[in-house]
Each structure stands twice: as structure tokens, then as C-alpha cells.
Amino acid sequence: MIFAIVGPSGAGKDTLIRGALAARPGLRLVRRVITRPTEAGGEDFEGVTPEEFANRTTHGDFALTWQAHGLSYGIPKAQVTGPGDVIFNGSRAALPEAARVFPGLRVILVSAPDLILAARLAARGRETAEDIRERLSRAAFVMPEGITFQTVVNDASPEIGTARLLAVLQPERA
Numbered sequence: 569m570i571f572a573i574v575g576p577s578g579a580g581k582d583t584l585i586r587g588a589l590a591a592r593p594g595l596r597l598v599r600r601v602i603t604r605p606t607e608a609g610g611e612d613f614e615g616v617t618p619e620e621f622a623n624r625t626t627h628g629d630f631a632l633t634w635q636a637h638g639l640s641y642g643i644p645k646a647q648v649t650g651p652g653d654v655i656f657n658g659s660r661a662a663l664p665e666a667a668r669v670f671p672g673l674r675v676i677l678v679s680a681p682d683l684i685l686a687a688r689l690a691a692r693g694r695e696t697a698e699d700i701r702e703r704l705s706r707a708a709f710v711m712p713e714g715i716t717f718q719t720v721v722n723d724a725s726p727e728i729g730t731a732r733l734l735a736v737l738q739p740e741r742a
Contacts, residue, residue: 569654571656571737573678576685596655601643628645631644675715681723682704
């Protein structure tokens with residue numbers, strides 16, 4: 569099964585993903601490729617130059633790519649194959665393409681109230697006040713038509729949020 573974790577900046581997607589990976593050893597994380605320096609921090613990602621990203625795209629290295637916040641993001645093909653469940657931090661805007669590329673994709677929307685989002689964004693120190701305002705204005709993004717998803721509200725401790733995510737990561741029952 570492939571899971572796409574999506575949601576607004578500051579919702580705590582990376583924190584919940586780390587918690588789920590620790591609790592479910594068989595769950596594999598797709599390490600995204602992003603056109604920003606690896607030293608920028610945050611999630612575990614592979615930072616590349618725009619030129620390297622374009623070259624890898626041309627060579628077919630990615631199963632899925634998208635643009636967001638002035639950066640390019642890629643999901644390496646090699647990381648989504650193999651046994652077990654796979655999880656990646658995705659983009660709501662890229663979901664129609666992701667659903668096409670990954671049949672059976674399960675989408676999980678991680679959300680939190682605006683006050684919590686703003687506080688988390690300010691605490692990570694990567695965005696200016698204007699950046700935070702812009703990100704909050706996009707937080708109410710409507711999911712693309714035809715995308716089925718489950719929601720995890722991350723408005724409490726990381727442990728509670730992780731427990732909520734783990735409950736949604738359970739196999740679907742027929």
C-alpha cells in the first residue's frame with residue numbers, strides 16, 4: 569500500500585510520519601528529492617540543484633514530481649517499489665497525478681486549527697511573518713475533485729497525533 573500524507577504547512581506531517589515509522593517498523597518512508605539545500609532542515613530529504621533535478625527528471629528517475637513554494641519535489645521510483653507499505657509527504661495539488669501514478673493510493677490529510685499552524689510555523693523559524701500569512705491562506709485548500717481521503721486532526725501532543733495517524737494507516741477492511 570502507498571500512503572500520501574498531505575496537509576498545510578505546520579500541520580505536523582513530518583512529526584506524525586516519524587512517529588508512525590517508529591511504531592511500525594515495516595513501514596517505509598520515501599525520502600523526497602527537493603531543490604533546496606539539505607542543510608535547510610526539517611524533514612529528511614535529498615537536496616539537489618534545479619539542474620540536477622531537471623536531469624533526473626529527464627532520465628525518468630521520478631515516479632511523481634510537482635512544484636510548490638518555488639521548489640521542485642520528486643518521489644524517486646526506486647523507493648516506491650518493493651514489499652511492505654510505503655509513506656510519503658505529498659502535495660494536495662499533486663494528488664490527481666499521484667492517484668494516476670499509484671493505483672490504490674490512500675490519501676491522509678493532516679490538519680490543525682490555524683492558531684496551531686501559525687505557532688508551529690513561527691517556531692520552526694524558516695518562514696517570515698509574510699510567508700506564514702501566505703501559508704495560512706492556503707491551509708483551507710480544497711482537496712481535488714475525485715480524491716478520496718481520510719483526515720487526521722493533529723491538535724494535541726505528537727503522541728496523540730501519531731496514534732490517530734496509526735489508526736488510519738490500518739489496512740482497509742472489505
